[in-house]
Amino acid sequence: MSRYILGVESTAHTFSVSIVSSEGKILSNAKSVYKPPEGSGIHPFEASLSHLASAAPVLSEATGASGVGMRDISAVAYAKGPGLGPCLRVGAVVARTVASSLGVPLVPVNHAVGHIELGCMLTGVRDPVVLLVSGGHTMIIAYAGGRWRILGESLDLTLGQLLDQFGRHHGLASPCGRAIEEAAAGSSSYLRLPYSVKGNDVSFSGLLTASKKLLDAGKSFSDVSYSIQETAFAMVTEVTERALAFTGKREVIIVGGVAANRRLSRMMSTMSARHSARLAAAPLEYSGDCGAQIAWTGWLAYKSGVSVPVAESEVTQSWRLDSVDIAWRN
Amino acid sequence: MAPMLLYRGAEADILMGRWQGMRAIYKVRKPLAYRLPVLDDAIRRQRTLREAEMIRQAKQAGVPSPYIYDVDVPRSTLVMEYVEGERLKDEAASMGEDEARQVFREFGTDVARLHSAGIVHGDLTTANVVRRKGALVFIDFGLSFRTTRLEDQAVDLRLIKETLVGAHPAVSKLALEALLKGYSEVAGATRSRAVQRQLRGIERRGRYARVT
Numbered sequence A: 001m002s003r004y005i006l007g008v009e010s011t012a013h014t015f016s017v018s019i020v021s022s023e024g025k026i027l028s029n030a031k032s033v034y035k036p037p038e039g040s041g042i043h044p045f046e047a048s049l050s051h052l053a054s055a056a057p058v059l060s061e062a063t064g065a066s067g068v069g070m071r072d073i074s075a076v077a078y079a080k081g082p083g084l085g086p087c088l089r090v091g092a093v094v095a096r097t098v099a100s101s102l103g104v105p106l107v108p109v110n111h112a113v114g115h116i117e118l119g120c121m122l123t124g125v126r127d128p129v130v131l132l133v134s135g136g137h138t139m140i141i142a143y144a145g146g147r148w149r150i151l152g153e154s155l156d157l158t159l160g161q162l163l164d165q166f167g168r169h170h171g172l173a174s175p176c177g178r179a180i181e182e183a184a185a186g187s188s189s190y191l192r193l194p195y196s197v198k199g200n201d202v203s204f205s206g207l208l209t210a211s212k213k214l215l216d217a218g219k220s221f222s223d224v225s226y227s228i229q230e231t232a233f234a235m236v237t238e239v240t241e242r243a244l245a246f247t248g249k250r251e252v253i254i255v256g257g258v259a260a261n262r263r264l265s266r267m268m269s270t271m272s273a274r275h276s277a278r279l280a281a282a283p284l285e286y287s288g289d290c291g292a293q294i295a296w297t298g299w300l301a302y303k304s305g306v307s308v309p310v311a312e313s314e315v316t317q318s319w320r321l322d323s324v325d326i327a328w329r330n
Numbered sequence B: 001m002a003p004m005l006l007y008r009g010a011e012a013d014i015l016m017g018r019w020q021g022m023r024a025i026y027k028v029r030k031p032l033a034y035r036l037p038v039l040d041d042a043i044r045r046q047r048t049l050r051e052a053e054m055i056r057q058a059k060q061a062g063v064p065s066p067y068i069y070d071v072d073v074p075r076s077t078l079v080m081e082y083v084e085g086e087r088l089k090d091e092a093a094s095m096g097e098d099e100a101r102q103v104f105r106e107f108g109t110d111v112a113r114l115h116s117a118g119i120v121h122g123d124l125t126t127a128n129v130v131r132r133k134g135a136l137v138f139i140d141f142g143l144s145f146r147t148t149r150l151e152d153q154a155v156d157l158r159l160i161k162e163t164l165v166g167a168h169p170a171v172s173k174l175a176l177e178a179l180l181k182g183y184s185e186v187a188g189a190t191r192s193r194a195v196q197r198q199l200r201g202i203e204r205r206g207r208y209a210r211v212t
Helices: A042-064 A085-102 A113-123 A161-170 A177-185 A205-216 A220-246 A262-274 A293-304 B038-058 B087-093 B097-117 B150-165 B171-188 B189-205
Strands: A004-009 A014-021 A026-032 A073-081 A107-108 A127-133 A136-144 A146-154 A251-255 A278-281 B004-008 B013-019 B020-026 B068-072 B077-081 B129-132 B133-139
Touching: A004 A042, A004 A127, A004 A293, A014 A042, A014 A085, A014 A293, A026 A042, A026 A293, A073 A085, A073 A136, A073 A278, A073 A293, A085 B189, A107 A262, A113 A146, A113 A205, A113 A251, A113 A278, A113 A293, A127 A220, A136 A220, A136 B077, A136 B150, A146 A220, A146 B150, A161 A177, A161 A205, A161 A220, A177 A262, A205 A220, A205 B068, A205 B129, A220 B038, A251 A262, A262 A278, A293 B004, B038 B068, B038 B077, B087 B129, B097 B133, B097 B150, B097 B171, B150 B171, B150 B189, B171 B189
Parallel strands: A004 A073, A073 A107, A127 A251, A251 A278
Antiparallel strands: A004 A014, A014 A026, A127 A136, A136 A146, B004 B013, B013 B020, B020 B077, B068 B077, B129 B133
């Protein structure tokens, strides 16, 4: 018999509620995305106010669209972290309220694990090298010995931050990835930018500074967008390739908001083909932040016995991926 | 005899062939199709030249590394000595505790020798160290460069730590301790402490880091 899990995501821009069945069917995935004013980034407190205002309508939309009665929900999962404190707290309050009123277990989920597990479920990959690229993460990950292990990461900015801070310098509002991708498509003139790979890690801070300087010096947004994409994406593709060669795995998956970028997925697909590895990417709707990543991972955790009493449920802004025990993958 | 492909690495193909009658490794940095050619050419050329030079300097610092037979810049190819032995990556899991302690201590002393000579390896994973008749031989200096900055040396150690924790969780604690012990023996306690402090600083800069 099917079981149903309700998941709440609210780590950053997105407030989302989803209901997922134990067979991995996503029955609903309602969301509301906070949009900062032009030229600025996410303001945690403003975002949390936006989430508060969206909470009730998003929750009703998710339950209404799912066709599942509230009494059929077996557990409620919430994103415990990592993320922005004020935003996390809104999701946790909603999840605690629903769990207590239904009298069902509450399941804490790590947001990054959520991206990975949902991506794996939707694409059918089993044991991949993961490239997690978003505003909050830039990591190359693979499973070993009970945990998702970090094989490489950015030493400073995340890929999402690099693109957003560059876009904001041009006057755009976060998230800027889409606008940068469109601007880049109109150029094929590469301007030399610093390419910084250190072992399995990358560093984007020099690249950001140099790109801003090019804009200030009057280079076109289109040419600099093209050049920043070519440089930064080649860097993350190179370190993913290193992890793939090192681990000898046969599957690669891209997850996180920046997975939506077509140039990045083309580079990753060329690279994967060289190693006869299969490249998978979660469908666009589910590659960025969403309730389904929390609901699905919540189900995996719940069925392996993970839950937390409401009185002890907390959120944590810093909760590193490789500190989470993954009981369901052995 | 045409060189035979041994291993397709991330940035280069490793082939085995002969050079002047000797067994030799051909390290060929082939164009990477995902990277823009103008960027790719510059990176491959620069890494090939630098690798040959850094291997020479490593030997000068007393750290075993392959002999370079030929440097072919237009083809981004290095021809070098074939190092007989097993990669540390493949042996780490099957080592006994005492053996692991001894091997990783030696690893640490070699890394400290490089650092003291103003070299960082830049790619200190267990795949890039070969055990030959008891001694460790460092291969793949493709990301190596000259520096005496604390930060660069700490990044070097960070990659070993990342590799041990990420790929060899069973021996990581013991191996790290031994490695740092060996490192201190050559670099001196003061310098070693400073590098480790810097390493913790780097880890804190990482996202959601909880320093261990």
